Amino acid sequence: MSDETIMQQSVPPSHLNLRPLRVLIIGAGIAGPSVAYWLTRLPPPFKCEITIAERHPTLRDAGQQIDIRGPGIKVMQQMGIDEQVRACAVDEPGVLVLNRKGKKVAFFAAGGIEKKKGGETKKNESKAFSAEWEVMRNDLVNVLYDLTKDREGVKYQFEKEFVAMGYEGHPLGPEKGVKVWFKQDLFNSETYDLVIGADGVGSKVRGWIRGSGEDKDDVFDAVDMAMAFFTIPGKEDDPKEFTWCHLPGRRLIMTRHEKPEYLRVIFAVVGDHPELREAHKNGSVQQQKEAWAKLFEPDRNESWQVARYLDGLFNSTEANDWWAHDLAQVKMKKWSWAERAVLVGDAGYCPTPATGMGTTLAFVGPYILGGEIARACKKVMAEGKWDGNPWSNTILPEALEGYESQLRPLVTEIHSLNIKKFMRLFLPEKAWQIGLFHAMARFIKKTPIDNIPALGKEGKKAWRLPDYSEVFTPEG
Ligand SMILES: Cc1cc2nc3c(=O)[nH]c(=O)nc-3n(C[C@H](O)[C@H](O)[C@H](O)COP(=O)(O)OP(=O)(O)OC[C@H]3O[C@@H](n4cnc5c(N)ncnc54)[C@H](O)[C@@H]3O)c2cc1C
Known part of the structure; x- marks a missing residue:
């Protein structure tokens, strides 16, 4: 679909009560808040109600220098936080x-x-x-928290540790979704339409996505x-x-x-x-x-x-x-499960701290996931596909497929470093x-990192960051 088609929008029929997508993000590191940010920029009338669950009682803002490179820097600039990040960049x-x-x-x-x-x-x-940008992890975690904590539709919940999830039927009607259990209250579950695992290299969400039969291979290389x-x-x-x-x-x-x-x-x-x-x-x-x-x-x-x-x-x-x-x-064949759960950042494709690429992917992955959801929302409007529940009929299936196909080449390239x-x-x-x-x-x-085309000069071979400027709602 051309960008021109995307721009020709129909309006939702007045009888359609399009409720916000209930999104649970597990983990308030780098990837979690980043994906929350992009989901607050979906084109209206589409909206998300976002809960970010972090297992620690406060922001887990420990850690040392982390690197941001090439496409990660471009995404950070589009989030409008480059000045804050520059102010706390490490000058080695x-x-x-x-x-x-x-x-x-x-x-x-x-x-x-x-x-x-x-x-x-x-x-x-x-x-x-030397990376292009080096910042202390705690500074970056705080910048992302400040960016997202007061945005409409976003709430943080600390001391809330994901332990399990279960599937509630498909295709989902308005009340159906994924049931999720947390360590702090094992007798009660919460229901969401989409669970996003941003819970780092030791991800528990990943175990449930693998358990679904999508990928039985050992993913921890x-x-x-x-x-x-x-x-x-x-x-x-x-x-x-x-x-x-x-x-x-x-x-x-x-x-x-x-x-x-x-x-x-x-x-x-x-x-x-x-x-x-x-x-x-x-x-x-x-x-x-x-x-x-x-x-x-x-x-x-x-x-x-x-x-x-x-x-x-x-x-x-x-x-x-x-x-x-x-x-x-972390090498997975598929990052999502049944259009109900998906992984971002180290949880899905950790390249190891030795590559210095984990944070770059934790910016780029959430941007692409948000961008593909926004693009699918625009497509529903352009094609007037308002029947049933557009979230489950069209938007999530298309967006999760787009996320895989847009991001996979970059991740494969980074994982191919020996x-x-x-x-x-x-x-x-x-x-x-x-x-x-x-x-x-x-x-x-x-170093081998410098040979990744996506990080070098924009040649024929270079992976290019997709442009979602036509589908995200502009800021302010
Ligand atoms: C404490 C800490 C220190 C780090 N220090 C360094 C460093 O010095 N150098 C370096 O290169 N990389 C470091 N990293 C890794 C680096 O942050 C990541 O490689 C990269 O930034 C990708 O970020 P991410 O958001 O995918 O994962 P992470 O930054 O790992 O964030 C994951 C978040 O999920 C939370 N979480 C995990 N499991 C659950 C659960 N079951 N329920 C709810 N929340 C959960 C964690 O507490 C954390 O806040 C560190 C990570 C952490 C968590």
């Missing part, structure tokens, strides 16, 4: 590589974001290892690597750069120092570590910390600042922001291999 000079004694080996200048120098705006074009993020008190002479120190045994310590009072520490390890895996799966935060500390304890007095990091991990309140995971790509192989090269086993890596590091100009 670049990447500093140290040897285990703390001596400088290489430096890569930061690229992308514009910086003001002497009144002039300059952009550094160097790309390797481990990349043989684990990462742990925590904060300790900063010191005046901590490096301002994103600093890396490789240790033998495929281990890496990274630090970031965007605020004088904090030092962000990241531990990474490649290979099979059953104790770590078990702690991530079933252990408490304390057990996870102990499992990680065991891996780095042998270097306590041998390597750059290890003693300080381990002491800070157990003794500083700052380290309560602990977040650790076995890295895995993270496992790259990380084995990037985190060498032996000390002499680390020496070799250091010698070569000086000549690295690009």
Whole structure:
């Protein structure tokens, strides 16, 4: 259907009481609030009543630097939050590589974001290892919450943890939909027309979508690597750069120092570590910390600042922001179920933090889902298909199909990065291999991420962000 056809609208018959779509979004991270935002811009008379359920008592605004790239930046700009995000963007000079004694080996200048120098705006074009935009996760989560919390039709409910859902018949009449149960009230269910799982890499909603028979394959593709993020008190002479120190045994310590009072520490390890895996799966935060500390304890007095990091991990309140995971790509054949439930962000297509693409997809996926719903609404108006319930007859089936077909090529491209192989090269086993890596590091100009056409120059091959400006209601 051409955009011109979309613009020729019929009006709903006066007898039709088109009620708002009851939408439940699980998770108030990045993808959840983003999809809520786009659903508030459907063309009238279509509207949603949106509940965002977050399992934590408050916004889960922990986390360290996260990257926003290419199409993610474009979406953020269309949401009108680029100025707020720019204001809290992290201004790192670049990447500093140290040897285990703390001596400088290489430096890569930061690229992308514009910086003001002497009144002039300059952009550094160097790309390797630096994202275009880097922000602290907590700042971004708060910007998105502020953007959405007072919008008409949106309500947040905290301390509300999704546990299960069940199907209530199809095609849905006005009262039918999906029944959902929450941990806080297992004896009562709530009914929604559409459930959107934005509940991160460990998504519970995903289990129900897989259980529906759409996709029985194992979707959790481990990349043989684990990462742990925590904060300790900063010191005046901590490096301002994103600093890396490789240790033998495929281990890496990274630090970031965007605020004088904090030092962000990241531990990474490649290979099979059953104790770590078990702690991530079933252990408490304390057990996870102990499992990680065991891996780095042998270097306590041998390597750059290890003693300080381990002491800070157990003794500083700052380290309560602990977040650790076995890295895995989430690969699903289909992201939706029976036109009643759909996944966005890490829940559906986590590419792993090692790619730095999770947040970009958590912006792009919700934009496309919202855009496809808006487009299908316009189509109903253009074709005058008001019979029955347009939400279930036309809009949701078409929109969910459009979401799959528009987004799938980008996700496939990002998932095709061979993270496992790259990380084995990037985190060498032996000390002499680390020496070799250091010698070569000086000549690295690009990472595999920089080769994704969607992030590079707009060539023939490049994936393009769909344009929904004709179907979304303009702001204000
Ligand atoms: C606490 C935390 C810290 C992080 N730190 C980093 C980091 O330092 N670096 C990095 O690269 N990435 C980090 N990430 C991951 C990063 O935010 C995502 O990869 C990316 O931004 C995609 O966002 P998302 O909204 O899909 O998922 P997430 O940002 O993971 O958000 C998911 C949300 O869903 C909520 N949730 C989960 N299960 C349920 C449930 N059953 N019921 C209700 N709510 C639920 C979670 O509490 C969370 O608020 C972190 C994620 C979290 C949750």
